[in-house]
Amino acid sequence: MMSCLDYFSHWQKQQPTIEEVEHDLFYDLPPDTDLADKEVFAVMKVGQLVGLIDLLHDYPQEETTILGLMVFHPRVRHQGLGTFCYQQVEKRCREKGQSKLRLGVYQSNGIGQKMWQKQGFIEVSQQDSPQGRLLVMEKELL
Template sequence: MDLSKLTNRYHVRLLDRTDIETILSLCRKNSLYYQFCPPAASEQTIIHDMEALPPNKDLSDKYYFGFFEDDSLIAVMDLIAAFPDEKTAFIGFFMTDTSVQNRGIGSKIIEELCSFLRTTGFSRVRLGWVKGNPQAQHFWHKCGFAETGVSYDTGAYTVIVAQRAI
């Protein structure tokens, strides 16, 4: 996928280990998220997220990337193409910088992402949020995602699986 076509409002690029400090500083401000989804962000958890893959997927379908306004990182996304099936894209993680939150920026990015994924050939987007996280639940409902009825228990928290046709 050519991520540069996702939006013309931000510079979008894959993130790597040289970006860890910047990613960490964005994540650490989002304390509510980590209350529901421990452990707290650290260099190790960011490296883990950069490399994490669902079953039977390889790195060719993994996009861990950032949205930059000028040189500032304003959002991070982890996207897996064609998971759990060929027509579905899976958002593993999406977070905006607290300095830009509640201004419609996150939902606009998701709209642009869904349009981009539709033109790329996908029919739906799937994701999960931690049960009880009011911010995540409100945000994904606002973006048109609905619960699939599937949830799973990680031991530390329960994940609600949601999906949207695009």
């Protein structure tokens, strides 16, 4: 996470500390949710950590999973790893009985928007935040 400053720059003005990243990734949950519905996956390549994926199932409603984070080290991007991992995310969500995936991408992150549109996500709403405009996107899992 600490090597993905370009990702954080879309919504934070300064680099987070390791402690902030650990807390947010493993323990930060919306109100009225259960830690048992949260999954965090490490993406490994040749024995090295190169990515992280964060899922929260049955939120904001049953059978919907929030894809809170999918980030990769810059040196492994644009090699098909993101697409492969996203396919595994869909598979995992179906295994958990989920029918929809939801995520947010900042309007300033044009590359992210294009990537999610390519995966079949559509914009369903927008939210303003102190960090900028957040585009809420969803995909029905067939």
